[in-house]
Amino acid sequence: MPDLSGKVKQNVQMKYFKFLIAISFISLLFSCGGDNDICESGEGTPRMRVSFKTQATDKERTLDSLYVAVDYGSGKVQLGGQAKITSRVIPLRVDNSTYTDVYFRITNKGSESKVRINYTTKSAYVSPGCGIKLTYENLNSVLDPNTTTPVKEIQAGQNFIENEDKTNLFLLF
Incomplete structure (x- = not known):
């Protein structure tokens, strides 16, 4: 068996x-996980929208090219250039700083204008995937008087950033 x-x-x-x-x-x-794993629906920290105007007419305009650099606290970071644009979104600092320095050029190797954006921040928890979202309030921008080429003047737009829909700063050329 x-x-x-x-x-x-x-x-x-x-x-x-x-x-x-x-x-x-x-x-x-x-x-x-569900939808909270990925922060794609605009729930993250918003960026600042910058639009452009002609100084003489105060009318919005399209720039042939714009190059942007930002100082996030450890030196300038080049964000690159874009062509034929009417506005651009720029990420601001997310540390405890109360300002961000942004540099604008209209040619790759040309002179640049420095704009300091002052603000206060407020943080709020969004989700496990997004973490904490910062909103910027009391925006106040100052054009460095030593760098008025190519940006001649600035105008304030919406003075808080909750999303990227509204223009927060106008650069006049």
Whole structure:
């Protein structure tokens, strides 16, 4: 008579293996997060919108090119250039600083204008994926008087940043 204990043992091991696979699959399904895992719906810290005007007519204009650099506290970071633009969004500092220095050029190697954006920040928890969102209030921009080329003057727009829809600063060329 053949020994059946080996086959019984093998069947029991196979049942445990199938059970382990099923539990792993179910755990994988439930561990996948929902919409809070990715911060894509504009819930993150908003950027500042800058638009452009002609100084003589005070009418909005399209720039042939604009190059932007920002000092985030450890030196200038080049954000690159864009062509044929009517506005640009620029991320501000997210540390405890009360200002961000932004540099504007209309040619790649040309002279630049420095604008200091002063503000106060307020933080709010958004979600596990987005973390904390900063909003900027009491925006006050100052054009450095030593760098009035190419930007001739600035005009204030909306003085708080909650989203990226409204223009916060107008640069006059």
